[in-house]
Each structure stands twice: as structure tokens, then as C-alpha cells.
Amino acid sequence: MARGSRTSIGVGRPSPLVYGLLAVVLMGSMFPFYWSFLIGSGNASTIYSQNLSWWPGGNFIANATEVINNPAVNFWKALSNSIIVSTVTAASTVILSTLAGFAFAKLRFKGSGPLLVAVIATMAVPIQLGVVPLYIAMSKLGWTGTLGAVIIPALVSAFGVFWMTQYLSQSLPTELIEAARVDGCSMIRTFWHLGLTAARPAAAMLALFTFVTTWNNFFWPFIVLDQQNPTLPVALSLLNANYFVDYSLVLAGVLVATVPLLLLFMFAGRQLVSGIMQGAVKG
Amino acid sequence: MSTTIAPQNGESKERIRQDRGQLTWRQRRGQWDVKYSPYLYVIPFFIVFGVTGLFPIIYTAFISLQDWDLVRNTGEYIGFGQFDWILHDREFWIALRNTFSIFLLSSVPQLIAATVIAAMLDANLRAKTFFRMGVLIPYVVAPVAVALIFSNMFGDKYGLINSVLNDMGLGSILWHTDIIPSHIAIATMVNFRWTGYNALILLAAMQAIPRDLYEAAAIDGAKAARRFFSVTIPQIRPTMIFVIITSTIGGLQIFDEPRMYDSTGTGGANKQWLTITMYLYNTGWGKFDFGRAAAVAWLLFLIIITITLVNNYLTRRFVSGDDAVKKAKKTSQRLSAKGGK
Numbered sequence: 001m002a003r004g005s006r007t008s009i010g011v012g013r014p015s016p017l018v019y020g021l022l023a024v025v026l027m028g029s030m031f032p033f034y035w036s037f038l039i040g041s042g043n044a045s046t047i048y049s050q051n052l053s054w055w056p057g058g059n060f061i062a063n064a065t066e067v068i069n070n071p072a073v074n075f076w077k078a079l080s081n082s083i084i085v086s087t088v089t090a091a092s093t094v095i096l097s098t099l100a101g102f103a104f105a106k107l108r109f110k111g112s113g114p115l116l117v118a119v120i121a122t123m124a125v126p127i128q129l130g131v132v133p134l135y136i137a138m139s140k141l142g143w144t145g146t147l148g149a150v151i152i153p154a155l156v157s158a159f160g161v162f163w164m165t166q167y168l169s170q171s172l173p174t175e176l177i178e179a180a181r182v183d184g185c186s187m188i189r190t191f192w193h194l195g196l197t198a199a200r201p202a203a204a205m206l207a208l209f210t211f212v213t214t215w216n217n218f219f220w221p222f223i224v225l226d227q228q229n230p231t232l233p234v235a236l237s238l239l240n241a242n243y244f245v246d247y248s249l250v251l252a253g254v255l256v257a258t259v260p261l262l263l264l265f266m267f268a269g270r271q272l273v274s275g276i277m278q279g280a281v282k283g
Numbered sequence: 284m285s286t287t288i289a290p291q292n293g294e295s296k297e298r299i300r301q302d303r304g305q306l307t308w309r310q311r312r313g314q315w316d317v318k319y320s321p322y323l324y325v326i327p328f329f330i331v332f333g334v335t336g337l338f339p340i341i342y343t344a345f346i347s348l349q350d351w352d353l354v355r356n357t358g359e360y361i362g363f364g365q366f367d368w369i370l371h372d373r374e375f376w377i378a379l380r381n382t383f384s385i386f387l388l389s390s391v392p393q394l395i396a397a398t399v400i401a402a403m404l405d406a407n408l409r410a411k412t413f414f415r416m417g418v419l420i421p422y423v424v425a426p427v428a429v430a431l432i433f434s435n436m437f438g439d440k441y442g443l444i445n446s447v448l449n450d451m452g453l454g455s456i457l458w459h460t461d462i463i464p465s466h467i468a469i470a471t472m473v474n475f476r477w478t479g480y481n482a483l484i485l486l487a488a489m490q491a492i493p494r495d496l497y498e499a500a501a502i503d504g505a506k507a508a509r510r511f512f513s514v515t516i517p518q519i520r521p522t523m524i525f526v527i528i529t530s531t532i533g534g535l536q537i538f539d540e541p542r543m544y545d546s547t548g549t550g551g552a553n554k555q556w557l558t559i560t561m562y563l564y565n566t567g568w569g570k571f572d573f574g575r576a577a578a579v580a581w582l583l584f585l586i587i588i589t590i591t592l593v594n595n596y597l598t599r600r601f602v603s604g605d606d607a608v609k610k611a612k613k614t615s616q617r618l619s620a621k622g623g624k
Binding site: 013014018019021022025026028029030032035036039096097099100102103104107108109112115119122124125126127128129130131132133134135136137139140152153154155156158161181186187188191212215216218219222223232233236237239240245247250251254257258261262264265269270272273276277278279 | 313316317318319320321322324325327328329331332335336337338339340342343346356400403404406407408409412414415416417418419420421422423424425426427428429431432433434435436443475479480483484486487490532535536538539542543545546548560563564567568573576577580581583584587588591
């Protein structure tokens with residue numbers, strides 16, 4: 001509503017300079033992709049050529065195929081692993097966070113305050129603090145190298161609970177819940193009919209962010225998984241090792257591995273933008 | 284919240300018909316429902332959280348006081364010996380220096396750039412969704428992928444950056460050899476991925492600023508730049524602190540980018556870009572010394588907590604202690620008083 005009042009400051013549409021600067025920023029965010037394509041579409045010697053052409057070569061498909069079919073990279077395995085890990089993690093985080101968020105935001109129970117504070121406090125704890133015991137536990141259980149070792153520690157997130165609590169306490173009127181209770185609605189039905197309905201937009205955002213974060217996660221999967229059963233970032237990290245320094249292959253592989261999330265971004269980028277902006281206002 | 288509920292409600296005729304005993308039972312059930320069912324909602328979270336989140340954190344403290352035997356997979360209590368060893372290890376201090384240096388080189392320019400970009404996005408743009416999505420694209424790219432691309436562009440001999448520098452008649456910079464250049468290269472990767480993200484957070488804060496503040500400032504004769512420094516910046520201060528704190532917590536943990544900056548992943552020939560988390564990784568999964576790795580983890584945690592607190596204190600002091608901002612605050616208070624009429 002206030003947008004219109006802008007004009008009274010005498011600004012109106014911003015100057016071409018602003019568009020120009022923003023265009024530079026966008027080119028900056030796109031350039032690394034173009035560079036990868038440029039190198040990835042050449043051959044092993046492209047990067048060493050004195051007069052590098054700004055026009056891509058014709059080898060991109062060939063390079064990408066070579067990386068995908070390289071048995072050491074294990075591309076399809078990595079892709080399906082990343083899909084499984086990210087999907088399961090996102091689903092479980094959303095379900096458990098919505099349940100807990102509903103209780104913290106709208107139900108009264110003893111200890112809810114301290115419990116919530118404890119959850120929020122752990123948001124500042126780095127993942128590094130837990131990796132040693134987690135690794136010891138996983139190796140005792142014989143789970144190292146399996147997807148379970150990556151999924152299980154990621155099933156919940158303190159941030160998720162914080163996010164859902166924040167959202168539900170603002171978007172679900174307490175009177176509505178009380179009315180449902182007066183009408184004889186049990187807790188679980190109240191949650192099912194009111195809580196879930198109200199939580200849906202925030203839950204979708206949380207799922208999206210958890211998916212992206214898990215997909216890009218490297219530190220813990222790198223520790224606990226091996227080359228035979230990697231996620232995409234772990235597989236990518238191998239492109240750089242093994243004296244595998246043909247940059248046309250490395251960067252073609254990087255682009256191919258980035259495509260799935262760029263596709264996701266095309267469909268859900270708008271939601272990511274508004275998720276970040278909403279989170280900022282609330283957080 | 285109501286505890287005595289449904290049975291007295293006129294609408295549920297079926298329940299009215301039921302005899303007294305069952306009524307009390309239903310009432311009691313309703314009470315239990317209200318009193319105890321909330322726990323059922325939080326228990327699944329806390330069980331998993333306890334096992335995968337809290338237990339490892341506490342257990343790390345325990346392991347860090349031990350000399351861990353990898354074969355038997357148990358440890359022997361040695362007190363603070365691991366901490367003592369680490370604090371006397373030169374490599375740890377190098378890693379600490381590198382971590383701070385990379386953190387400063389990424390957070391400060393990033394915050395400034397993000398604020399400027401946010402201010403531009405806050406202008407009454409055409410196609411604003413396009414621009415907002417555009418700045419966010421780098422965020423979805425895995426840090427490992429970003430690192431591979433940038434380590435190529437920052438190549439010492441054949442990198443893009445150096446060939447551009449050479450074309451401009453400048454000498455090459457040894458991005459993979461010298462300390463500060465390698466930190467700049469790694470900080471660039473972090474900035475590439477996070478500037479747009481933080482710009483959107485700051486943009487949200489800017490959009491929440493009441494527009495009449497700007498109007499009043501304009502009426503008082505404040506030009507655009509003055510409005511930016513006297514109205515926008517003080518108004519988004521809490522969000523800036525939030526951004527600074529989150530980027531501190533994330534920045535001090537940096538691993539993916541420096542690890543992928545060369546093909547060996549050891550942090551350079553002279554540990555030029557070895558960071559604390561890389562040091563932790565090398566201790567735990569290079570030397571397989573879990574007791575010492577756990578101690579590094581605790582040190583990292585303490586460093587993060589300390590820096591976050593210092594940061595928080597400094598930002599508040601710096602921002603509110605600044606003269607111009609004080610004036611701006613007064614102005615904005617005056618303005619909001621005006622606006623409130």
C-alpha cells in the first residue's frame with residue numbers, strides 16, 4: 001500500500017543507473033555458469049590457450065557424457081542418493097517441526113518455555129561439535145558408507161521448530177483453537193484441521209529450504225560416505241582429486257551436477273525469495 | 284484454555300444422552316487431552332533431537348578429554364591434554380588466522396554489497412521478481428561446485444582473473460600461493476553464494492520501513508543519500524545484526540570452499556588457506572585422532588560463541604554510538620512522531 005506514496009518523494013521509477021548496476025550484479029551471478037560452460041565445452045587444452053575465445057566450443061555434450069559415464073564419479077548413483085537424502089530429510093524435518101511448532105506456538109504445557117529456549121540455543125551450535133561422536137556411533141553400528149548415516153542426523157532441525165513456532169504463533173489465532181476445543185474437537189483433530197491448514201505455506205518453505213540445504217551439504221556426507229555410494233557434492237569433490245585435472249571435464253561435470261537445482265530454482269525460485277524475505281521479517 | 288468442554292455443549296445431543304459416569308470419563312479424557320497431549324507433539328522431535336543433536340554434543344566434551352584408541356574404539360581419560368597439545372600446535376594458530384582472515388574478507392564486503400543491492404531492489408523497480416530471483420541464483424549452487432569453478436578462475440598460471448589482469452598490463456597474482464590472495468579468492472566464493480541471499484533479507488527489512496519516514500525526510504530536504512544513511516540504515520539495524528550473527532556462525536565454520544580450492548585439499552603447501560574445520564577434519568579423518576578432533580570441535584565452538592558475543596556487542600555499540608546515526612535516530616523519532624499524527 002505504501003509503495004505508491006513513494007512517488008511523492010519525487011523518486012518514481014528509479015534511474016537507469018540502478019537498472020544498470022543491477023544488471024551488472026546479475027551478470028556477476030550468472031558469469032561463473034557461463035565460464036563453466038565455456039571451459040566445459042572445450043577440450044583439455046582450452047584453459048591453456050593464449051587467446052581464449054568467448055564463444056563456447058562444441059564438446060559440452062561429449063564432456064558431460066564422459067563425466068557421467070566415468071565409473072569413478074558414479075554420477076547416477078550420486079544423483080539418486082542426493083534425491084533420496086534430500087527428500088527424506090525435508091519430509092521428516094517438516095513433519096516433526098510442524099508437530100512441535102504447533103505445540104510450542106499454541107498449546108500450554110509445563111516446561112514449554114525452557115524447552116523452546118533450549119531448541120533455539122542449539123541453533124548456534126556448529127555441526128562440527130557433533131561429528132566425532134556421530135562418526136564413532138555410525139562406525140560402531142556399521143552404518144558408515146550408507147545413506148542412513150547421512151539421513152538420520154538430519155531428520156530434525158532446531159531451525160525448523162523455531163520457524164514453524166514463529167509462523168504458527170502469528171498466523172493461527174488462539175481463539176480459533178479455543179473455539180474448536182469448546183465444540184468438542186480433540187487435540188489431534190484441532191491440529192489436523194486447524195494447525196496443518198494454517199501451517200501449510202510455512203511448511204512448504206521449510207521443505208524447500210531443507211531440500212536445498214541438504215542437497216548442497218558436504219562436510220558430514222564427505223566424512224561418512226565413500227566413493228562407491230556418494231551424494232552429488234561428494235562425487236563432485238572427486239572430480240578435483242585423482243589428478244583429474246582436465247578442466248573441461250571438471251567444469252562440464254560441475255554444470256551437469258548443478259542442473260537439478262537450477263531446474264528446481266526455475267519452478268520454486270519465487271517461493272525461495274519470499275521465504276527468505278518472510279523469515280527475515282519474523283526472525 | 285477451556286478444560287471442561289464438549290459434554291456441556293448443547294449442540295452435541297448424543298453426549299447429553301449419555302449417563303453421568305461416562306460424562307466424567309469423557310471430561311477426564313478431555314482434561315488429559317489438554318494437559319498431556321501437547322507433549323505428544325514435541326516428543327518425536329525431542330527424541331530424534333536428543334539422539335542425533337544433544338547426545339553427540341555432550342559426548343564430544345567427554346571424548347575431548349580422552350586419548351581415543353581407534354582399534355578398540357574406546358578412549359582413555361587424559362584430562363585437558365588434547366587442548367594443551369592443540370594450543371601449542373603452530374598449525375592450529377595458522378588455521379585460526381586463516382579462518383578469521385577469510386571471515387573478515389567475506390563478511391565485511393558482503394554486508395556492504397548486500398545492503399547496496401537491497402537498497403537498489405527496494406527502489407520502485409519494474410520486473411522486481413526477476414531481479415530478486417536473479418540475485419538469489421548463486422544460493423542454490425553447491426559450495427563444492429562454486430569452489431571448483433572459482434578455483435579454476437583464480438588459477439595461478441592459466442586462470443581467467445590473471446589473464447584479465449595481464450591484459451590490463453598488470454602482473455599476475457599468485458592466488459594459490461600467497462596467503463592473502465588465497466583468502467580473497469575463497470572469500471569471493473562465499474560472497475558469490477551469500478550476497479544475494481543476505482540482500483533479500485535486508486530488502487525485507489527495508490520494505491518494512493514506514494514510507495512516511497522517507498516522505499518526512501524528503502520534506503525536510505534530505506537527499507537520497509542522506510535518506511539512505513539517516514533513515515534506511517538505522518531502521519534496518521536489527522536485521523543487520525541478525526545477518527552479521529548468522530554469517531559469523533557460518534563463516535567461522537568454513538570448510539567446503541577451502542577444502543576444494545586445490546586438488547589435495549590440505550590447505551596449500553604452507554597451509555595458507557587451512558581453516559579450523561579443515562584442521563578438525565585432518566585431525567579426525569586424516570590422522571584418525573578422535574580425542575584431539577573432539578577437542579578442536581570444542582575450541583571451534585568456544586571461538587564461535589566468543590566472536591558472536593563480541594560481534595553483537597560491537598555492532599550495537601558501533602551502530603548506536605555513531606554520531607550521525609544518533610542524529611538520524613532523533614530525526615526518525617521526530618519524523619515518526621510527525622507521521623503518527
